[in-house]
Amino acid sequence: MTLSALPATVPDLLRLLAVPVFAWAAVRDVRTRRVSSVVWIPLALLGAVTLVWDGWVAWNAGEFAWGAFLLPAAVSLGLVVPIAYLFWWFGGFGGADAKALMVLALLFPAFPSYAVAGREFPVATTPVDAFSFTILTNAVLVGLAIPIVLAVRNAAAGRIAPVMFVGWPIAWERATTTHGRLLQTPDGRTYGGLDLDALRMYLRWRGLTLADLRDEPDHYRNPATLPDDPNPPTDGRVDAGTILPDGGTTRHTDEREAELESESADGFDDSWGADAFLEDIEGSAYGTSPDELRAGLEVLVAEETVWISPGTPFLVPVFAGLLLALGYGDLLAGVFF
Incomplete structure (x- = not known):
């Protein structure tokens, strides 16, 4: 037939x-x-x-x-x-x-x-x-x-940049609900910045929102503000649930309170508690290094718009x-x- x-x-x-x-x-x-x-x-x-x-x-x-x-x-x-x-x-x-x-x-x-x-x-x-x-x-x-599609889209919007072929800009608020990777550091554009899944893991671990960090960046850079009993970081997925406030139980000893009052914003051995976070969790947070996490946080607390790579699966x-x-x-x- x-x-x-x-x-x-x-x-x-x-x-x-x-x-x-x-x-x-x-x-x-x-x-x-x-x-x-x-x-x-x-x-x-x-x-x-x-x-x-x-x-x-x-x-x-x-x-x-x-x-x-x-x-x-x-x-x-x-x-x-x-x-x-x-x-x-x-x-x-x-x-x-x-x-x-x-x-x-x-x-x-x-x-x-x-x-x-x-x-x-x-x-x-x-x-x-x-x-x-x-x-x-x-x-x-x-x-x-x-x-090519990304470049045409960015060019049509007047966004001419070296990373226009691999990403696009978003408002900082969307960083916690978007998948991809930051294409910025405090020193400029990069092709391998902070993975946004790792960012969500960090925020859930600390029990904070990105807005919290932006409101008081000098305060939260101090590792003495880390929770004594952090939340489970999950795997960084967008739909993993809501963030529990204050990392579950945040209690400061007198010594840690003194650190909060005396140390300058630039004088911490572990700014943002990045080392402590990566040492505490299981796995590597998608290969994120402490310096990469710190650089990404510095961008996200300072910029209104950030470039990300959508990382199309x-x-x-x-x-x-x-x-x-x-x-x-x-x-x-x-x-x-």
Whole structure:
């Protein structure tokens, strides 16, 4: 039966169930930077079922069909999965990004085929026919376009700066409800400033708001103002809950009260209590150093507007790459072949 007579095979139709799940995961990743591993389990099972289904059909269809199935499946599982794992291992991908690509390698080893209104999709295929690799290359192209979009957006608003390709300015109030990384230090622009998740961890640990720090920066720079019984810092996510006031229980001894009265704002061994915070919590607060935390706090208590890198999670280009692959096919093949 030809494609024009049949909209798609049953496995290909089942694969479309992944599209709304990937849409939800991409939105979730943008809003919280957290996607539960549970999301990928049913998709991986679906991918395993459709892979075996297609393999069984190809085996029974003869040697030519089996070869046409085996090559893209081998590329998908033997190339895309290792690439995803290695990029995660070396820190190029987040865990959700790597798992998403691995799931896609199972779900879409070969190009699916859909007929809509007499037209066949995807339009542009490749000689190897490995669809998950096409999704990956499409995602990389989308990711490379993001800096261009940021630069155009900033240029249109008259914001010309060296970091205009990687970020945009926000009001200081949004720093505690936004994901990303500061692109400023007291000395100027930087490409690797304070992670805003680490900022939220610090504020929750101290039981303070950013507004509190801005109201009395000289006071809170003094490590003697640190709480005796800090709050759990959580993992820095935006939706981790409200900040408990005063770090749970803040009690100053006579000695610490004397420190508050006598030490100058610039004379502390541990300004802002950055060392104490990082020593007290489990983990490294996303690799934040004490100096990086202090620099970020100095910017946030002084500036009305700060530049941040939104740090768009790769799951967003992956979802866009999936949609482009289903609707058009391989972008590179469309350009070069």
